[in-house]
Amino acid sequence: MSQIIVSGEKKLEGTVRISGAKNAALPILAATVMIDEPVVIRNVPELRDINTMLSILQKIGKKVTFEHGVVQIEPGEILLGNVPYDLVGKMRASFNLFGPLVMACGWARVGKPGGCNIGQRPVDYHVEGLKRFGLKIVEEHGDVFGEIPAEFDSHVEYELPFKSVGATEQLMTTASLMEDSEIVIKNAAEEPEIVDLQNFLNKAGANVSGAGTDTIRIRGVKKLHGSEYSVIPDRIEAGTYLLAGVITRGNVIVENVIPDHLKALLDTLKKMGAEVTVSDNTVRVEVLNKLKPVKVSAEPYPGFPTDLQPIITAVLSTIEGDSIVEELVFENRFGYVDEMNRMGAHIKVKDRRAHIKGTRKLSGAEISAPDIRAAAALVIAGMAAEGETIVHNAGHIFRGYEKLKEKFNSIGAYLRVYPDEE
Ligand code: UD1
Numbered sequence: 001m002s003q004i005i006v007s008g009e010k011k012l013e014g015t016v017r018i019s020g021a022k023n024a025a026l027p028i029l030a031a032t033v034m035i036d037e038p039v040v041i042r043n044v045p046e047l048r049d050i051n052t053m054l055s056i057l058q059k060i061g062k063k064v065t066f067e068h069g070v071v072q073i074e075p076g077e078i079l080l081g082n083v084p085y086d087l088v089g090k091m092r093a094s095f096n097l098f099g100p101l102v103m104a105c106g107w108a109r110v111g112k113p114g115g116c117n118i119g120q121r122p123v124d125y126h127v128e129g130l131k132r133f134g135l136k137i138v139e140e141h142g143d144v145f146g147e148i149p150a151e152f153d154s155h156v157e158y159e160l161p162f163k164s165v166g167a168t169e170q171l172m173t174t175a176s177l178m179e180d181s182e183i184v185i186k187n188a189a190e191e192p193e194i195v196d197l198q199n200f201l202n203k204a205g206a207n208v209s210g211a212g213t214d215t216i217r218i219r220g221v222k223k224l225h226g227s228e229y230s231v232i233p234d235r236i237e238a239g240t241y242l243l244a245g246v247i248t249r250g251n252v253i254v255e256n257v258i259p260d261h262l263k264a265l266l267d268t269l270k271k272m273g274a275e276v277t278v279s280d281n282t283v284r285v286e287v288l289n290k291l292k293p294v295k296v297s298a299e300p301y302p303g304f305p306t307d308l309q310p311i312i313t314a315v316l317s318t319i320e321g322d323s324i325v326e327e328l329v330f331e332n333r334f335g336y337v338d339e340m341n342r343m344g345a346h347i348k349v350k351d352r353r354a355h356i357k358g359t360r361k362l363s364g365a366e367i368s369a370p371d372i373r374a375a376a377a378l379v380i381a382g383m384a385a386e387g388e389t390i391v392h393n394a395g396h397i398f399r400g401y402e403k404l405k406e407k408f409n410s411i412g413a414y415l416r417v418y419p420d421e422e
Helices: 022-034 048-059 092-105 124-132 165-175 192-203 235-247 259-272 306-316 337-342 372-384 394-399 404-410
Strands: 003-007 013-017 039-042 063-067 070-074 107-111 136-140 143-147 155-159 182-186 207-209 215-219 228-230 251-255 275-278 282-286 295-298 321-327 346-350 353-358 366-368 388-392 415-418
Touching: 003 372, 003 394, 013 404, 022 039, 022 048, 022 070, 022 092, 022 165, 022 192, 048 063, 048 092, 048 394, 092 107, 092 124, 092 143, 092 165, 124 136, 124 155, 124 165, 165 182, 165 192, 165 215, 192 207, 192 228, 235 251, 235 259, 235 282, 235 306, 235 372, 235 404, 259 275, 259 282, 259 306, 295 306, 306 321, 306 337, 306 353, 306 372, 337 346, 337 366, 337 372, 372 388, 372 394, 404 415
Parallel strands: 013 251, 039 228, 155 182, 295 321, 366 388
Antiparallel strands: 003 388, 003 415, 039 070, 063 070, 107 143, 136 143, 182 215, 207 215, 251 282, 275 282, 321 353, 346 353
16 A cells, blocks of 8 residues: 655745646547547556556557557457446546447446445436437446447437536547437536547547537537547646645646636635736746635536545645635545544534634644545645655555656655655
8 A cells, every 4th residue: 555755844836747637538538449540649647547548448459559648549350348347446437438339339338336435426327318319228237238229319418417527528429429410418517628528529520519518519420530639738736736835835836737727726726815827828826925714615617626625625724714615516525634634634524514724734644545636635735734744545646646756846845655656
């Protein structure tokens, strides 16, 4: 089990170059199973979750190489429609292969993902939507089995019960090969990663419009073609470095970002009293004055991102006064709060709200990370705390942060990782 040892009372200062977005790359990689020509994807971060997706693609028959952030995928001799649970179990996003594989192979059998540390995370919206599109789906022995129908309806509308990112991605990708059908997805998630997926699909010859709004229209085409595509920068990674700058009362610049994608975070930082400077593709955050407590609500985009919720909570726990952080996406995303409290934070969770009584100083402690973003929150809390913090079970973090130790240490942190994973 990995451990990250964090030296406290560091002030972060400097520039960090942000990697490609994991959550944009994963659904794009899943969509490539529908393309039987060579595909090149650039700006892909070298992360555990990406490697999991690539090894699944290889196991089901694709030829894959991954070097210097460039993934090249070529069709193999056969494509298998089978993704067993031991692979899906490692990463929920592999369920995004289900619809695309049904379209590519005529059928697919994919293990149904289980719950995880931040909530139940069912896939009922994915399955319900695909059924409405005409796919024949049965769930048996823990797997989801799907088959292509003899014919698709010429017009289908499906309204998602909640703005689910994964379901929106799965449905728009699958629909793009439903030849001659027009599909409308309502109450769609609006995240930038969905716009990126639309851009990728359209570059491959699909006809998708509306991503970034709550209504997405897809006109199914007969075939998708090989293409080259570059993934957008990771707004969650960028947000993490900016928040690390704030918790250490430092001065951090993130470069290679799309500042628009960070709007909810930057608005919050301004309300807290941090100095925010935005240019074309960089954002700088500096703390010059005493910071103020705020109320934050984690919601679907364009709201404050749930993936930064644990990290902003860590920051607010170091700002004197009463802050509130509300979580409206996942039912159980406060699993790290007891660990923060071991570091001297005063956080009480009631229903979906964390009530934070800010304290000026946290103290280093031995703690354990329940999930990837919680791990990031605990690590940055350690940078601001007095003394040393040992984050156990920290391996989660390498699912989402490329060259974490190198990037943080280059701007003044001192992290040691055992065993060294980078
Ligand atoms: C994606 C992101 C994740 C982020 C989340 C919300 C990837 C790989 N992961 O996850 O980092 O935290 O969006 O921004 O992109 N739900 C259902 N039934 C479904 C689908 C979802 O009840 O069929 C619920 C979930 O349990 C959750 C909520 O809807 O409470 C939102 O989940 P969703 O947006 O689908 O998250 P993911 O796509 O899994």
